Amino acid sequence: MKKIAGIILAGGMSRRFGEPKALASWQGHTFIEHIVQVMQTTVQDVVVVSHPDIRERIVTLVDVPVIEDIPSYKGEGPLAGIVSGMEQIKAQWYIVSPCDTPNLSNEWITALIGQISDEYEAIVPVIDGKKQPLLAAYHDRVKEKICALLHEEKRSMGQLLSQCNVKYVMEVELNVAKELFVNVNTKEEYVRLLNENKNKKV
Structure with a gap:
């Protein structure tokens, strides 16, 4: 199998949430521990790209490299996080996930990997008509495009996708529950x- 790595983005300020989402409790662990564990069941190497303020705390929770943005791109948003992860681990493809998707499962990652084809540069799910560029797969070829965008002070995921040969995958093709794509922005x-999860266990 082609080498596939995982990049987990934990560099946001979590302003709407009020505290670092990566450290929020989930099923006896934290969000970041859960996402790392899920990634590790499916891909060979995983890296967490952390906000500087919480890096030391994350290091104590997970057994994968925890890095910050490359200095020249520090604080430049998810594009900076993705390219920093790509620099840390060399792979042909990268599965990208934010740290605030607690329903993420290896079922979803496996389904996404199943859509990978080297004729494309990005595999992006479309859930309820909405593109999910931060829960997607990217070929190593996009690294140069990201660097060029950041050099021009362009930080939009949409700007990256507009320059890539993208395979958009509808939820029916992934054949996984769309609840896996729920991300947490507010308390x-x-x-x-949390309540939905409790009810499932009852």
């Missing part, structure tokens, strides 16, 4: 997910 969303 209200977090509490709702």
